[in-house]
Amino acid sequence: MLPKDPHILVSFLNLKLRNFYPSLDALCEDLEVNRDEILQKLEAEDYIYDAKKNAFV
DSSP states (O other): OOOSSHHHHHHHHHHHHHHTOSSHHHHHHHHTOOHHHHHHHHHTTTOOEETTTTEEO
């Protein structure tokens, strides 16, 4: 289950992306979460996924 708070969520996702997953797609597939929902929730808080950095910035 993913954290509900967007700031905690971005921290959680960046940790997972940095340590365990080569891409957001791989993370979403493995955790069985909707990529678009994550992007929308975090974009509402001005976080954007940077594929080159493999992190939300």
